[in-house]
Amino acid sequence: MAPGHSGTRPTISWASSPLYIGVSTKMYMGYRHSLSWLEQLRSEVDARPALVAGRVVPFVIPSFPILPDAVRILEGSSLLLGAQNCGWAEGPWTGEVSPSLLAELGVRLVEIGHAERRRHFAEDDAVVALKVRAALDAGLTPLLCVGEEAVADPAVSASFVFRQISVAVRDDWATAARLVIAYEPVWAIGATEPAGAAYVSDVVARLRDLLAEHGLAGLPIIYGGSAKPGLLPELRGVSGLFLGRFAHDAANFGAVLDEALGLPN
Numbered sequence: 485m486a487p488g489h490s491g492t493r494p495t496i497s498w499a500s501s502p503l504y505i506g507v508s509t510k511m512y513m514g515y516r517h518s519l520s521w522l523e524q525l526r527s528e529v530d531a532r533p534a535l536v537a538g539r540v541v542p543f544v545i546p547s548f549p550i551l552p553d554a555v556r557i558l559e560g561s562s563l564l565l566g567a568q569n570c571g572w573a574e575g576p577w578t579g580e581v582s583p584s585l586l587a588e589l590g591v592r593l594v595e596i597g598h599a600e601r602r603r604h605f606a607e608d609d610a611v612v613a614l615k616v617r618a619a620l621d622a623g624l625t626p627l628l629c630v631g632e633e634a635v636a637d638p639a640v641s642a643s644f645v646f647r648q649i650s651v652a653v654r655d656d657w658a659t660a661a662r663l664v665i666a667y668e669p670v671w672a673i674g675a676t677e678p679a680g681a682a683y684v685s686d687v688v689a690r691l692r693d694l695l696a697e698h699g700l701a702g703l704p705i706i707y708g709g710s711a712k713p714g715l716l717p718e719l720r721g722v723s724g725l726f727l728g729r730f731a732h733d734a735a736n737f738g739a740v741l742d743e744a745l746g747l748p749n
């Protein structure tokens with residue numbers, strides 16, 4: 485996995501198979517709420533000095549306008565900063581935010597292809613592929629969000645997700661090696677409970693089999709969709725969690741970090 489660069493800052497190296505525990509605030513929080521919550525999240529991370537060893541990589545993805553403040557709040561913390569979306573070019577694209585601007589701010593990873601962007605903003609495979617390319621060119625790590633629309637046979641879901649990945653990288657597997665995959669079954673997002681642990685583990689195992697044909701069985705694949713404390717220890721072969729609502733209480737994020745730190749290497 486060749487590291488890219490953003491200025492003098494190397495992009496994240498995902499090669500050593502750490503666990504990734506992250507959270508996106510989506511559009512749930514206002515400005516002041518976001519700042520106070522970020523302070524709490526940082527406290528949860530700082531209270532766990534074992535995190536600096538890198539076995540568990542925490543990340544947080546607030547709304548765009550919060551990013552400069554987040555850089556200040558997270559300074560010296562092991563929490564990585566992400567963005568929820570990006571454009572794929574610079575220039576006359578009113579309302580968009582370029583990957584290079586995000587990188588300049590100190591953002592390290594960027595969500596691309598979240599189910600809510602695909603559904604509500606009609607982002608299709610072509611747009612997702614453009615954004616993946618642009619993010620990598622700017623030195624950002626794409627957090628590529630994929631997932632089936634409805635509960636299905638795990639083999640069918642794995643094939644569907646595999647296709648979403650392959651089109652996002654235009655079948656360029658060297659590009660795929662630079663991604664982090666957020667496997668988020670659409671039907672489990674915004675629900676009361678996550679997808680069943682056995683189902684998730686089965687889909688991810690089958691997905692790894694498909695990726696193995698391209699030398700990528702070890703690609704980081706994290707699970708998202710109503711994730712909460714108690715889930716991670718039940719999963720097999722999954723590289724971490726992508727939390728949403730259930731980390732609005734920052735203590736829950738800390739609880740998941742403890743679960744991740746407690747898992748065997």
Ligand SMILES: O=C[C@H](O)COP(=O)(O)O
Nearest residue numbers: 508673674709710728729
């Ligand atoms: O970005 C996070 C995921 O979409 C999960 O959100 P959720 O846990 O609120 O369902």
